Amino acid sequence: MAAALRIGVIGGSIAGCAAAVAGSRAGADVTVYERSGAELQDRGFGIVIPPPLHAELVGSGYLDAAMPTAPVGTRVWLTREPGGRSARELARQPSPVTPCNWGLLWRSLRASAGAVRYLRGQPVASAGLGESGRAVITSARGEEPYDLVVGADGHASATRQLLAPGLRPEPAPYVVWRGAIPLGALAGHPRELELLRGAWVTLGFPGGHGIFYLIPGGPQDGDGSAGAGNRLLAYAVYGRPPEGADPGPYVRELAAEHFPAAWADIVARGGRRATACHPVADVQAPRVARPPLLLAGDAAGVTRPHTATGAVKALQDALCLERVLREGPDLTTALERYADERTAAGARLVELGRRMGRSLVEEVPDWPAMGQDEVDVWFRGVLAGTWHYLYEGPGEAPAEPDAGPEATVAR
Numbered sequence: 001m002a003a004a005l006r007i008g009v010i011g012g013s014i015a016g017c018a019a020a021v022a023g024s025r026a027g028a029d030v031t032v033y034e035r036s037g038a039e040l041q042d043r044g045f046g047i048v049i050p051p052p053l054h055a056e057l058v059g060s061g062y063l064d065a066a067m068p069t070a071p072v073g074t075r076v077w078l079t080r081e082p083g084g085r086s087a088r089e090l091a092r093q094p095s096p097v098t099p100c101n102w103g104l105l106w107r108s109l110r111a112s113a114g115a116v117r118y119l120r121g122q123p124v125a126s127a128g129l130g131e132s133g134r135a136v137i138t139s140a141r142g143e144e145p146y147d148l149v150v151g152a153d154g155h156a157s158a159t160r161q162l163l164a165p166g167l168r169p170e171p172a173p174y175v176v177w178r179g180a181i182p183l184g185a186l187a188g189h190p191r192e193l194e195l196l197r198g199a200w201v202t203l204g205f206p207g208g209h210g211i212f213y214l215i216p217g218g219p220q221d222g223d224g225s226a227g228a229g230n231r232l233l234a235y236a237v238y239g240r241p242p243e244g245a246d247p248g249p250y251v252r253e254l255a256a257e258h259f260p261a262a263w264a265d266i267v268a269r270g271g272r273r274a275t276a277c278h279p280v281a282d283v284q285a286p287r288v289a290r291p292p293l294l295l296a297g298d299a300a301g302v303t304r305p306h307t308a309t310g311a312v313k314a315l316q317d318a319l320c321l322e323r324v325l326r327e328g329p330d331l332t333t334a335l336e337r338y339a340d341e342r343t344a345a346g347a348r349l350v351e352l353g354r355r356m357g358r359s360l361v362e363e364v365p366d367w368p369a370m371g372q373d374e375v376d377v378w379f380r381g382v383l384a385g386t387w388h389y390l391y392e393g394p395g396e397a398p399a400e401p402d403a404g405p406e407a408t409v410a411r
Contacts, residue, residue, distance in 0.1 A: 008137045008146040010124050010159055014311050015297025016152035017109035018318035020116045021062050026325035030116045033139060037121030045180045046215035046234025047311045048097040050389040057315060067108045068216035070099045070231065074199040077375055079367035080260045087260035091375035095390055097200060099215045105311065127159060135292040147331060150294050157299035160285055169281035169302050174208065174361050176305060177237045177251035177277050185233055185269040189262045204367035205258035208239030209360050238361045247277045280304055284350045289339035291332050301346035304353030306360055308390055313349065317342055352386055
């Protein structure tokens, strides 16, 4: 069915490259329109993906097995000792994750796209239906018809407006500060570095939390290689910025006030240039495909980053797209199947992200009063029966195959 298809992909980031690989593997002729004229591998910070998904992507040819990762198997919960500046460990939970460097992930997907036409510096002026019923993409190259247009144009997607006019992301009442800094920032903090070599850390404080984990560095980071020994410290800190002030540098003040001294020093060493402040928002298209249009990644739906599924969802979208194109029997049926599966999956993630946001930022527990049992019980309540790859507590079982993107067995 897909052999004769012409697919146009709007957006050449993670979701767009993954969709291009999917279409190409299904036998379609694929063209990607990327508005930026620059390479994208230097963009973004750290991301994590479930180990089974990483293995599937390597095994199916989406990712190069040689792409560096920094896998760890444990989540450690910390807070500041009451009345002091030292850290107190609250709990440890099994939580296998495969941290990646966004740029290296993009580069691997881009290489796997092979013969796909990747048009760098080609912003799309418009997309819509042509007189023949096929989709038409208009750019500086003129009008080009396609059997299918994939909108992979991010959280502010113009393609989404074709399927859901007026739909916009809904902001959360807090922001996230993200950073990726050289391990030199941990100089003088050997205990923290040793902890991060085997675990990822959640640090709770009044009004939010921080996440810290190691990721592979790229060729531009330190020693000119992207090998297993080249690492960066990635972090994300969630909280409310001060009203009427520049929120960018505030993360250092927040850390100094609420973090254990060592972790506050690490954030401060990153400096303003290493940290970016982003709003947190979510949105889900009511239907992520309607022939001849399809949405992928953040264009289809944005979930709050607590779920750690931005790139994950885009990659799962691609795997689903390849499967439905292969199965057919025709494009309309394939897109209906994609819409049924990925719309429901995205809606579940949006709801989960909101619950996590309320519990981890808006209505945080009394962190110093928590211990192992209290953290386990509290987080099961946050999940509300939803299995998620970031948490594998005692007695937890994977969800059934139709339980959505948080169930990594379902792809």
